[in-house]
Amino acid sequence: MTGWTLGIIGGSGLYDLQGLDGPETVTDTPWGKPSAPVRTGKLAGVPVCFIPRxxxxHVLSPDAINYRANIDALKRAGATDILSLSACGSLREHMAPGDFVVVDQYVDRTKGRASSFFGPGCVAHVPMADPVCSRLSSMVADAGEAAGARVHQGGTYLAMEGPQFSTRAESRLYREWGCDVIGMTNMPEARLAREAELPYASVAMVTDYDSWRAGGEDVDVPSILKVMQANAAKARKLVESLAEAMAASPRTPSPDGIESILDIAIVTPPAARDTVLMGKLDAVARRVLGA
Known part of the structure; x- marks a missing residue:
């Protein structure tokens, strides 16, 4: 055993993975139902658990996804690390449709989504300065190149609420802010993975140029779907390559200290913690709370 259990969140166009022939598990959580039961199996001998976001x-819009349930379900299924796969628009000319961007920063413009497992009864503030796992992201970038994708290692992802696409003014503003790609689903997902002490890496698969290009075609679903099919095939190869790399490299704790991040995040002392919330945190925070 290498110690890895790879949790995968499949985005638009990636609703299943071949080779996952284990039982479905975790159909419900204290936070509600995940997007689907967790599918399990092994790739290259590495345990894998998968949820289609x-x-x-594709029945859930970005604002209807139960992000807390998805992360909780993957933790309950034994995931040690999470790979997020999602479609995105590009805000940079050199990040072309068909390219993969391994995200390393976020600007969160979502609203009204439950963004924390913690709250009244147990307050926690996890560090998010560097929101992805550097080791896992590096492994993912290598796996993407091995899968034949053109990979950009590093990029800032603007998380918008959706489900509508950006106005032209918004798209151009986000470019001025220094954002590189735009999508609707990586937040609060990345925040919740950090609270669950799960190293997280994101591959944003470019399908379009959003709305910023002068004289360019506006983003629409038919054009996205054309690129998405090819992206999904490369994403499946990326997952296979990543599993092979994990099989060849025994797992050690993330160099970013993610698996122990709650040690420096929880503010509420034990005597003041709400017992109902503690019960809901039995998977997410079991290491530090002793649940």
């Missing part, structure tokens, strides 16, 4: 058949 938008549900089977």
């Amino acid at each position: 938008h549900g089977p058949g």
Whole structure:
């Protein structure tokens, strides 16, 4: 055993993975139902658990996804690390449709989404300055190149609320802010993975140029779907390559200290913690709370 259990969140166009022939598990959580039951199996001998973010058949819009349930379900299924795969628009000319961007920063413009497992009864503030795992992101970038993708290692992801696409003014503003790609689903997902002490890496698969280009085509679903099919095939190869790399490299704790991040995040002393919330945190924070 290498110690890895790879949790995968499949985005638009990636609703299943071949080779996952283990039982479905975790159909419900204290935070509600995940997007789908967690599918399990092994790739290259590495345990894998998979959730399609938008549900089977893409029935959930970005604002309807239960992000807390998805992260909790993957933790309960034994995930040690999470790979997020999602479609995105590009805000940079050199990040072309078909390219993969391994995200390393976020600007969160979502609103109204439950963004924390903690709250009244147990307050926690996890560090998010560097929101992804540097080791896992590096491994993912290598796996993307091995899969034949053109990979950009590093990029800032603007998380918008959606489900509508950006106005032209918004798209151009986000470029001025220094953002590189735009999508609707990586937040609060990345925040929740950090609270669950799960190293997280994101591959944003470019499908379009959003709305900023002068004289360019506006983003629409038919054009996105054309690129998405090819991206999904490369994403499946990336997952296979990543599993092979994990099989060849025994797991050690993340160099970023993610698996022990709650040691410096929880503010509420034990005597003041709400017992109901503690019960809901039995998977997410079991290491530090002793649940």
